[in-house]
Amino acid sequence: MAGHNKWSKVKRLKAVTDSRRGKVFSRLSRDITMAAKTGGGDPDANARLRTLLLKAREANMPVENVDRAIKKGTGELPGVVFEEMTYEGYGPGGIAFVVQTTTDNKTRAAKDVRAAFNGLGGNLAQTGSVSFQFLHAGQFLITKDAVAEDKLMEVALEAGADDVLTTEHGYEVRCNIHAFDRISHALEQASIKPASSEIAYIPTTTVPIDTAGAALIEQLHDALESLDDVQAVFSNEDLS
Structure with missing residues (x-):
């Protein structure tokens, strides 16, 4: 189930069909536009935008779609106000x-x-x-075959994570929402690829x-x- 069983949610996201791929691109476009609007269009200076560009790449989002979304956010192209x-x-x-x-x-x-x-x-x-009834926090889900537990804990905690949880499905890294982009960058630098990463509402x-x-x-x-x-x-x- 989506919701409490977060790993099932990962499976659902991985099973996105071609008929829903346009919806995925639309969501990413809006997020990228909002990130560029608030933090500028340079991913080196805008951690949130950099994280979203990684997601866009993983989703095989066309480069022209990404560029257009950034330019709408920076005002270089006209666009609706979200x-x-x-x-x-x-x-x-x-x-x-x-x-x-x-x-x-x-x-x-x-x-x-x-x-x-x-x-x-x-x-x-x-x-x-x-x-x-929810904790508003950064959440990264990482499969056990992606990294050893000791290495993940070292990377995540050093980058500012609040906790690293281990379950039968894999690892869950939680952090303050303000540390999300920093941890995302640290995982990328350590070649640790999450199965899912988002600022989530986690049920308590x-x-x-x-x-x-x-x-x-x-x-x-x-x-x-x-x-x-x-x-x-x-x-x-x-x-x-």
Whole structure:
């Protein structure tokens, strides 16, 4: 399941089909534009942009798309004005959701997100009524065959990570959001390639669900992630 089982989320991302590749490029374009707008178009001086360019390369995003997104952010090309918005809500079974959007139309984004929740037995909630159940932090997921545990701990902790967790699936590095780009750069320099890296909402409490509930939550994830304005979706279900 997406949400609590973060490694399943990695598998879903790796299984992106050609029909959804355009959505991936669109999300990256918006992120790159926002990064260039706030920190400039030089990746050597803009750590956030540098991290996103690595993601774009891994996704095989065309170079011309990347260049255009940067120039929109720096003002060299005309473009729409994007705003970042975060929505909170509850899905079936009381599962908590945090939905991040980057949009040029807040009214449309709110309407579409609300419709997705309502259509699958959920509802939007007031700001702060859900997010307290999550840790807002940098998160890197790394498979065990990518690096030895001792080396990863040395690199990550020296770069400012708060914790390195080991599970049967692999390693999870957590950090303060302000240290995210520094750790991303340190991992790159050490030739450690994460299976996933993002500034995430990590659930601090989880809600157990059965297989039937899992199917409904999966549908809600798909409905939200299919929206053009949605950049990321986090939830706190626990499918044992």
